[in-house]
Amino acid sequence: MYTQALNSSDGDDRGVEDVARASQFQARIDADERIEPNDWMPAAYRKTLTRQISQHAHSEIVGMLPEGNWITRAPSLRRKAALLAKVQDECGHGLYLYAAAETLGTSREELVDGMLSGKAKYSSIFNYPTLTWADIGTIGWLVDGAAIMNQIPLCRCSYGPYARAMIRVCKEESFHQRQGFEIMVTLCRGTAEQKAMAQNALDRWWWPVLMMFGPPDQVSQHSDTSTKWKIKRFSNDELRQKFIDATVPQAEFLGLTIPDPGTKQNENGNWVHSPIDWDEFKQVLAGNGPCNRDRLAARRKAHDEGAWVREAAMAYAEKRKSRQLAQAAE
Amino acid sequence: MATPNVPLWEVFIRSRNGLAHKHVGSLHAADSTLALQAARDIYTRRGEGLSIWVVPSNAITASDPSEKGMMFEPAESKIYRHPTFYDVPDEVGHM
Numbered sequence: 001m002y003t004q005a006l007n008s009s010d011g012d013d014r015g016v017e018d019v020a021r022a023s024q025f026q027a028r029i030d031a032d033e034r035i036e037p038n039d040w041m042p043a044a045y046r047k048t049l050t051r052q053i054s055q056h057a058h059s060e061i062v063g064m065l066p067e068g069n070w071i072t073r074a075p076s077l078r079r080k081a082a083l084l085a086k087v088q089d090e091c092g093h094g095l096y097l098y099a100a101a102e103t104l105g106t107s108r109e110e111l112v113d114g115m116l117s118g119k120a121k122y123s124s125i126f127n128y129p130t131l132t133w134a135d136i137g138t139i140g141w142l143v144d145g146a147a148i149m150n151q152i153p154l155c156r157c158s159y160g161p162y163a164r165a166m167i168r169v170c171k172e173e174s175f176h177q178r179q180g181f182e183i184m185v186t187l188c189r190g191t192a193e194q195k196a197m198a199q200n201a202l203d204r205w206w207w208p209v210l211m212m213f214g215p216p217d218q219v220s221q222h223s224d225t226s227t228k229w230k231i232k233r234f235s236n237d238e239l240r241q242k243f244i245d246a247t248v249p250q251a252e253f254l255g256l257t258i259p260d261p262g263t264k265q266n267e268n269g270n271w272v273h274s275p276i277d278w279d280e281f282k283q284v285l286a287g288n289g290p291c292n293r294d295r296l297a298a299r300r301k302a303h304d305e306g307a308w309v310r311e312a313a314m315a316y317a318e319k320r321k322s323r324q325l326a327q328a329a330e
Numbered sequence: 331m332a333t334p335n336v337p338l339w340e341v342f343i344r345s346r347n348g349l350a351h352k353h354v355g356s357l358h359a360a361d362s363t364l365a366l367q368a369a370r371d372i373y374t375r376r377g378e379g380l381s382i383w384v385v386p387s388n389a390i391t392a393s394d395p396s397e398k399g400m401m402f403e404p405a406e407s408k409i410y411r412h413p414t415f416y417d418v419p420d421e422v423g424h425m
Contacts, residue, residue, distance in 0.1 A: 038395045085375075092372050099356045102338075108358055109335055165355075172376075310336065313360035317337075320361065 029230050034160040037103035045229055046104050049159050051120075052231065053101035058115040058122035060094035062295050066130040067139060075133060082179045083136060089176065093169045100161040116300050124281060125212050127289030134187055134194075134201035140180015142202075142209045142247065148173050149243045150213070153233040181250070188254045195255070202251065203259040210273065211281045213240040244271045338387040339365040341372075343379035351383050359384075 022042055028035065035041055064087050071087065074080035098108055114120035125143055130136060151173065154166040187198040214220060214236040226232040234242075244263075248271045251258050262274030283289065336358040342351035354373045359365035365384040374382070393401050409415050418425050 036395060038392075040396070088371075088375065092375060095357065095372050096355060102356075107335060168355075310360070313364060314336065317361035 026228070029158050029228075032230075033158075034163065035158050036160045044225070048226065048229070049162065049231065050101055050104045050106050053097055053104070053162050053165075054106070054111045054114065055121050055123075057094045057097035057101060057111065058120055059126065060090050060097060061115070062122045062126045062299060064090045064094075065295055065298055066126055066128070066291075067136060069130050070133060070136050073133070074136075079183070086140070086176050086179060089172050093172070096165040096168055097162075100159075100165040103161045112303070116296070116303055118287070118296055121285065123212060124284040124289065125208055126295060127284050127291045128205070128208050129291050131204075132197050132201060134183070134197040135205070137180050137183030137187060137198065138201040138205045140176050140178075141184050141250070142180075142205055143212070144173060144176040144180060145247060146209050146212045146243050148177060149239050149246075153239075156230075156233060158230040184254055184256075188256065198254070199256050202256050206259050207276065207280070208284075210240060210244070210276055211278075211284075213237075213243065215278060215281070216276075241270055244273060245269075336360055339369070339384045340387050340390060341365075341369040342383040342385070343369075343373060344381040345379055346377075351381065354378075356387060357384075 021040055025035075025041060025045075035045075067083060067087050067090070071080060071083050074083050098111060101111055102108055111120070115122065130139070148170065151166055151170050155163055155170055157163045157166065184198055187194040217235045217237045220236055227235075248258060248263065260274050263271060266272050284292070287293075337360065338356055338358055339362075340356050341354050343354050344351045357365065357368050357372055359368050362384060366382060369382050369384055373379070405411075
């Protein structure tokens with residue numbers, strides 16, 4: 001669900017590549033051809049995509065944690081079933097994305113180990129806690145809403161396996177946003193306490209969600225190569241603007257207040273916002289968000305506790321294989 | 331902390347509409363039984379299929395994309411294999 005624009009392209013080693021091949025490659029991109037796993041590609045294209053797709057996959061997997069926190073405490077069976085299905089989808093999205101990243105030549109194990117060791121990044125948004133049930137509604141409404149803005153253009157990304165994975169993800173994502181908004185509608189039509197809970201969740205999530213789109217265009221110097229390679233089709237600020245324009249009227253419908261007194265419509269009809277606190281974003285990315293350590297610890301625990309299952313499954317597969325070979329030899 | 335490598339499988343699903351099995355993606359699993367179960371969980375959460383095939387990825391022989399020119403050349407020049415190559419008088423109508 002949540003690729004984040006924290007991916008920088010490595011433009012540096014492009015000069016070293018075979019110039020003719022690189023220009024042929026660019027011509028294919030310009031002609032809107034899809035690049036497939038066994039096609040020639042510049043090393044920097046491979047590296048940029050491996051990092052972006054695997055970060056996206058890690059985000060899906062880590063993203064299961066804040067919501068998983070509420071599965072056992074959902075207020076009704078209907079909500080519980082929906083949340084469980086949503087978290088299962090996030091797992092599925094992570095797996096589609098890992099499979100796409102692997103086609104670039106890095107093994108699943110290396111990718112997963114990169115996340116567990118803390119070397120690889122994932123979306124900053126999942127380092128915030130889910131304190132109340134209204135957070136689950138807000139995540140579906142805003143976090144998934146922001147993710148959809150980011151992901152729809154990725155369905156046309158130049159790398160075939162990534163684009164195909166994103167098509168599947170986007171088809172499933174719309175349910176996530178709608179279930180979140182439904183939770184918000186219910187809370188906002190409920191008691192005064194319920195409505196206050198919804199407002200409180202919006203207050204806490206609004207700014208972190210705006211940060212999901214990544215640094216402002218004037219400081220994200222690496223987007224150029226990604227744009228040229230048609231990995232990225234819209235700038236961070238363009239996507240953020242689209243998101244705000246879509247979301248402000250939804251908040252109005254709910255009767256909630258955007259926690260930014262600077263929110264107002266300009267002469268073009270776009271909603272403007274006050275400056276974003278990018279120091280907070282940098283801190284969260286650097287590992288100092290409210291939940292960074294918890295999230296990694298939970299992933300490591302799950303990985304370690306599942307080790308015996310993976311080993312047993314492999315041992316059983318080996319045993320059956322050798323038994324079959326022995327039978328065939330008789 | 332390195333994780334042992336688990337075999338890779340390609341997943342094919344036949345959808346409800348009676349079309350052939352179609353490649354939908356890949357996954358890692360220790361054996362074919364686990365691969366089928368994982369394929370169901372990963373690729374058919376919304377009733378996408380009536381039948382699943384899983385094939386070890388290393389059992390697939392693929393054409394070389396860098397030789398696609400030569401590989402598909404025989405079909406390039408044979409426009410007479412297409413119905414539109416042939417003229418049917420307008421009076422005859424749809425054929």
